[in-house]
Amino acid sequence: MRLLPAALLLSLLALPAAAQFGPQGPPAVGVIPADRQPVTESTDFTGRIEAVNRVEIRARVTGFLQERAFTEGQEVKAGDVLFRIEKPPFEAQLEQARANVASAQATLENARVALARARELQQTGAGTRVALDNAQAQERTANAQLLGAQAAVRVAEINLGYTDILSPIDGKIGRASLTPGNVVTPTLTDPLAVVVSQDPMRVVFTVSSRAANELRNRYESRGGASAVVIRVRLSDGRPYPQAGRIEFIDTQVDRNTDSILLRALIPNPVRSGVQAGTPGDRELIDGQFVTVAVEGSEPVQAIVLPRAAVLQDQGGNYVLVVDNEKKAQRRPVRLGRTVRDQVVIEDGLQGGEQVISEGLQRVRPGQEVNAAPAGAPPAGARPPGAPAATPAGGRPG
Structure with missing residues (x-):
């Protein structure tokens, strides 16, 4: 093995690193344009489904329950007989x-x-x-007694009518708490049954005072509550196909939670291909928890970026943009709605900036970068599978 001369070895060690390994260029990054595009604004809350009408069925008179005239869970119409109380005692009172x-x-x-x-x-x-x-007084007394007897007839007729317990509304009736043969009274703790209306239903949800102010500022100039629609996602994540409208905003803020209650009406028709009145014939059920999305009825122009392009530190959310000098610059941003891997930028970008979305880990603010459209190979890179370049007059290296 031959050794290099000492003078040559010392000269090689004295060369700078750049001369040994070649110059290091600016880091390559992928950028995307911060262009505005139509976006449907949406804010999610947790809500509950409520029936518009909910009636507890109770007896108005005391008597033996003779008949239950419905099937538990079926839909009933206003005026349908639900229960019958034994009639003979009330018929006798009417005759008397x-x-x-x-x-x-x-x-x-x-x-x-x-x-x-x-x-x-x-x-x-x-x-x-x-x-x-005396004769005049007796005549007046007899007339008053007649009026009292006629009123007693009316009361007896009303009580006899109460032996047929009717549904006061259209809706679906739940389980019966008592079976025929039991004595029912108006003072029973539990109702005989509960009837809840089915279509439409209400969506009730609470919004913090801060969120309520943000929603008001966002939609006030577009028509207020009429400029939004209410959409629902079920507990399994499925979107409910019908949209609702806000019908009521509470006039008071809950002092314990600093929130305000909103209520919307949403259709609840019979599901396609399902017979009305069968169990599960409608999608929305009284008391059901859902995710409520408050959406703008018309899309707006907004900047949308990949969520991965947004960074965060103690100062908040920010993105890196490439300026005219090809340097990365920090821009604080305020985020809006996130949909899957995309996020709406509500403030911080004007539109048209080149935002770095790839190679962020190699860049610091103020550093010069080699920018290319995101997803494209860097300048001078060889496409996969392409042959290496051949020097003039030589063989492939």
Whole structure:
């Protein structure tokens, strides 16, 4: 093995690193244009489905429950008979009240005859003023008794009508808490059943005061509540196909949670291919938890970037853009809605800037970069599978 001369070895060691390995150029990065595009604005909240009408079915009179006239879970119409209470005791009370009316009418007729006789006697001088006054009082008393007996008939008729317990609304009825044979009274703790309306349904959700102000500022100039639609995602993540509209915004802020309640109406038709009235025939159920999306009814022009292009540190969210001198510059941004791997930039970019989305780990603010469209190979790079360049007059290296 031959050794290099000492002078030659020392001269090689004295060469700078750049001379040994070649110059290091600016880091290669991929950039995307921060262009504006149509975006549907959306903000998500947690909400609950509520029936517009919810009625607890209770007995209005005391009696034995004779019949349940519905199937649990079926849809009923207003006026449908749900339960029947034993009728004979109430029919007997009605007959007795009518008999009392007949007796009161007879008493009144007799009092009127006595009053007429007392007047004749008083006019001829054979009767006294006291007898006439007594006859008048008895006639008035008999008339009042007749009115009371007639009112008792009306009460008995109402009570008899209450033995048929009817549905006051259209809706779906739940389980029955009592079976025929039990005694029911108006004072029972639990209702006999509950009927909830089905279409439309309400979506109830709360919004923090800060979020409410942001929504108001965003949509106030476009028409307020009429400029948004309400969309729902079910518990399994499926989007519900029907859209709703806000119908009510509470007039008070909850002092415990600093939030305000909003309520929207949303259609709940029978599902396609399912027979109405069968279990699960409608998608939305009273009391169901859902994800509520408050969306703008019309798309707006906004800047959308890949989520990976947005960095974060103690100063907040920011992106790196390439300026006219081909240097990376930091731009603080305010983020909006995130959809999958895309995020809306609400503030911080004007549009048209070149935002670095690839090679961010190799760049520092103020550093010169070698920018190329994201996803494209760097300048001078050899495409995969292409042959190496051949020097003039030589063989491939």
